[in-house]
Amino acid sequence: MSTVLFTHEDCVKHEPGPMHPESPDRLKSVLAALDDQQFKPLDRRQAPLGTIDQIARVHPRDHAEFVIGSIPSEGHNAFDPDTIASPGTGDAVLRAVGAACAAVDTVLSGAASNAFCAIRPPGHHAEATKAMGFCLFNSIAIGAAHARRIHGCNRVAVVDFDVHHGNGTQSIFWNDANLFYASTHQYPFYPGSGGAHERGDSDNIVNAPLAAMSGTIQFQQAFTDAILPALRNFKPDLIMISAGFDAHSDDPLASLMLTDDDYRWVTTALMDVADDVCEGRIVSMLEGGYDLAALGRCAGVHVQTLMNA
Numbered sequence: 001m002s003t004v005l006f007t008h009e010d011c012v013k014h015e016p017g018p019m020h021p022e023s024p025d026r027l028k029s030v031l032a033a034l035d036d037q038q039f040k041p042l043d044r045r046q047a048p049l050g051t052i053d054q055i056a057r058v059h060p061r062d063h064a065e066f067v068i069g070s071i072p073s074e075g076h077n078a079f080d081p082d083t084i085a086s087p088g089t090g091d092a093v094l095r096a097v098g099a100a101c102a103a104v105d106t107v108l109s110g111a112a113s114n115a116f117c118a119i120r121p122p123g124h125h126a127e128a129t130k131a132m133g134f135c136l137f138n139s140i141a142i143g144a145a146h147a148r149r150i151h152g153c154n155r156v157a158v159v160d161f162d163v164h165h166g167n168g169t170q171s172i173f174w175n176d177a178n179l180f181y182a183s184t185h186q187y188p189f190y191p192g193s194g195g196a197h198e199r200g201d202s203d204n205i206v207n208a209p210l211a212a213m214s215g216t217i218q219f220q221q222a223f224t225d226a227i228l229p230a231l232r233n234f235k236p237d238l239i240m241i242s243a244g245f246d247a248h249s250d251d252p253l254a255s256l257m258l259t260d261d262d263y264r265w266v267t268t269a270l271m272d273v274a275d276d277v278c279e280g281r282i283v284s285m286l287e288g289g290y291d292l293a294a295l296g297r298c299a300g301v302h303v304q305t306l307m308n309a
Contacts, residue, residue, distance in 0.1 A: 013088025050097025100143030162244020165194030
C-alpha cells in the first residue's frame with residue numbers, strides 16, 4: 001500500500017511576521033523536497049478543513065471558539081510573544097486539524113500503510129486551554145482523539161523527536177492510561193518541561209531528555225534503551241509521530257547535533273515497532289525545523305523511509 005501525503009496551500013498563508021522563524025518558507029521547503037522524482041509514487045491529497053467538533057475532543061469548545069474568533073481580519077494578533085496569528089491563520093490551523101483526522105481515517109481504514117501531514121502551524125506545544133510556542137491547536141492530540149472516537153482505537157501512542165519537548169501533548173495525555181507519549185528533546189530548554197521524572201499518572205509518559213550538544217549516539221541510545229521498549233510494551237493500535245526536524249545540527253534554534261541519517265534511523269525503528277504491534281499503522285505530522293535546507297532534506301528522508309513500508 002501507498003504512503004499518503006496530506007497538505008494544503010492554506011497552510012502557507014499563516015504569516016506570523018517577517019522575522020518569525022515559523023515562516024511559510026518552512027512548508028515551501030518541505031513541499032519542494034517532496035517534488036523530487038523519487039516521491040512520484042506518493043498519494044497526494046488535499047487536507048480538508050477541520051471542525052470545531054474535532055477540536056473540542058481535546059480543547060474545550062469555548063477555548064476553540066475563542067482562538068478561531070481571535071484570528072484578525074488584518075494585521076496580527078499575538079496569543080503570546082511567539083504565537084502570532086494573521087488573517088490566513090484560521091484556515092491554516094483548520095487544515096492542520098483536518099489533515100490529522102483525514103490521515104487517521106486513511107490509515108485506519110486500511111487505504112494506506114502510513115501518512116505524512118505536511119502542515120503548519122505546528123501543534124505539540126498547545127495545551128488544552130493555552131496556545132503557545134507557535135502552536136494554536138494540538139493537531140496530533142486531536143488526531144489521536146479522532147482515532148479513538150471514530151475508529152474505536154483503544155490505545156494510541158505519540159512519539160515526538162522535535163528538539164523542543166511537547167508539553168501540550170504530554171499534559172493532554174497525562175491522566176489517560178490508554179494514551180502514551182514519548183519524547184527526546186534538548187533539556188533544559190524551552191518550554192522547561194520534559195524531565196525524566198515526568199511519567200504520567202499511569203506511567204504512560206516517557207521522557208528521554210538530552211543535553212545540549214548531544215548527537216547520534218545519545219539520541220539513538222535514548223530510543224533504544226527507553227522509548228522503543230516502552231512503546232512496544234504499550235502495544236498501541238496506532239503510532240503517531242510528532243516529526244520535528246529542529247534537532248538537526250544545522251538548526252539555528254537549538255543545539256542538538258543530529259544528522260540526516262538519524263531521521264532515517266528513527267523512522268525505521270518506529271516502523272519496526274509498528275509492524276510488530278499495530279499492523280504498521282503510522283500517522284506522522286510535521287512539527288518544528290527552522291533551517292530550510294536541513295528541514296527539506298530531513299522531511300524527505302522521513303517520507304522516503306515511510307514509503308519503504
